Amino acid sequence: MRAHTARLVDDRIRIEPRDTPIPGPGAQQLLVRVRAAGLNRGELLALRKQPPGAPAVLGIEAAGEVVRAGADAGPFQAGDRVMGRCRAAFADYALLDAHEAMAVPERLSWIQAAALPIATMVVYDMLIAQGRLAAGEWLLVTGISSGVGVAALQLAKALGARVIGTSGSARKLADLERLGLDVGLHTRAADFHDAVMAATGGRGAGLAVNIVGGSVFAECVRCLAFEGRLATVGYMDGVLEGRLDLAALHARRLTVFGVSSKGCGPEERRRIVRGVAEQVLPLVADGRLVPAIDRVFPFGELEAAIARMESDEQLGKIVVGGE
Incomplete structure (x- = not known):
């Protein structure tokens, strides 16, 4: 599958496409065909703190279709539209922990859904x-x-x-x-x-x-x-x-x-996801809350998306995908 590695070279973030095997989901994971992924400033700041040239994997939220669900992955099954926090989202496929996954409201496009999880x-x-x-x-x-x-x-x-x-x-x-x-x-x-x-x-x-x-x-x-x-x-x-x-x-x-998820354990993360599903997503589902999208870039233009974010010109969410 297509994936991407990031490196800091001469103070610029460079993206290197690569081929890698499609991962298999664990018992409490979902294998998701990524349709779109959100870009977040925090991951760029973290990359800039690493030694120059050190490889990093970007992408911490995605939206897509469940391809395969682990044995203990809860109610989700193949074909479901989901979104959530994950790792290595700028790829054709990503793994979502089932307790991080949320059903995509019917009215949302993939681009809008990818803008929601972290925010x-x-x-x-x-x-x-x-x-x-x-x-x-x-x-x-x-x-x-x-x-x-x-x-x-x-x-x-x-x-x-x-x-x-x-x-x-x-x-x-x-x-x-x-x-x-x-x-x-x-x-x-x-x-x-x-x-x-x-x-x-x-x-x-x-x-x-x-x-x-x-x-x-x-x-x-x-x-x-x-x-x-x-x-x-x-x-x-x-x-x-x-x-x-x-x-x-x-x-x-x-x-x-x-406000940070870094020190949160699985149960605290579940509580936050449940809160979003119960108190925020209904506002999205009925149209009272519409994700604000700044710009959409294809996966092949991930470097341009990063440059857009680091220019501080954006207003709203930068999303990669939708191809």
């Missing part, structure tokens, strides 16, 4: 499971034009929340108004406290999502309402530390939490 699991964990975002609350998202930021905006609006977003691109903020962005703040700096307070009538945000990183961490804390929650989901700025105002944390009963 929906992150925003479910961030906004619902840990964030407890309620209808009528204000959500603040720094770096809202990122893939996760756009997904957070869409889910928050479907839940009835109001959303403030920061971005270094005025054009992207204007485009996000069509998805329901209530207040767009054109900035990359930690200078948005006053604007957030003005928008929220002095109350602050019930939930803040920090995608930017340590450079705006303290400002996010300043923007929280009483009993506000702050989610850390990324550090696009590369700054891994931030000042925490303990007096504010104490007096305003704040909660600070991280």
Whole structure:
């Protein structure tokens, strides 16, 4: 089957096509014919931390048809349309652990389905499971034009929340108004406290999502309402530390939490997948939540897809496949 290896060469990510045997599913796995796969910034950042020239396998989410199911793979069977987190998704076939697989809503194309798994699991964990975002609350998202930021905006609006977003691109903020962005703040700096307070009538945000990183961490804390929650989901700025105002944390009963699947065991991953299936996918199935797609590239243009993501020009999800 066709697969791809990635290497960092002269500070550029190069893709090498290769032929490899079709894998066989384990007892709790699904062999899936990949129709489309999502590209994620986190995997590119991880590759750039490896020694130059070291081979890596990219692709952590896919959508496709089940070809063969393991003996203990649950309700899925050959022919089912599924999507989920996996490994080596930029290939003709991939293995999905059955507890990571979700049925594709009927109305979705393969491209739309491939855009959902990682983003929906992150925003479910961030906004619902840990964030407890309620209808009528204000959500603040720094770096809202990122893939996760756009997904957070869409889910928050479907839940009835109001959303403030920061971005270094005025054009992207204007485009996000069509998805329901209530207040767009054109900035990359930690200078948005006053604007957030003005928008929220002095109350602050019930939930803040920090995608930017340590450079705006303290400002996010300043923007929280009483009993506000702050989610850390990324550090696009590369700054891994931030000042925490303990007096504010104490007096305003704040909660600070991280959003990551790295330390999650199988049961925690199952819980998140169940939550997405029960609380997010129904919004997709009835059309209230439509994946925002930036651009689609064929598998043969994976390098171009990576260049698009690293240019920071995208708005929404970059997907590979659909051929």
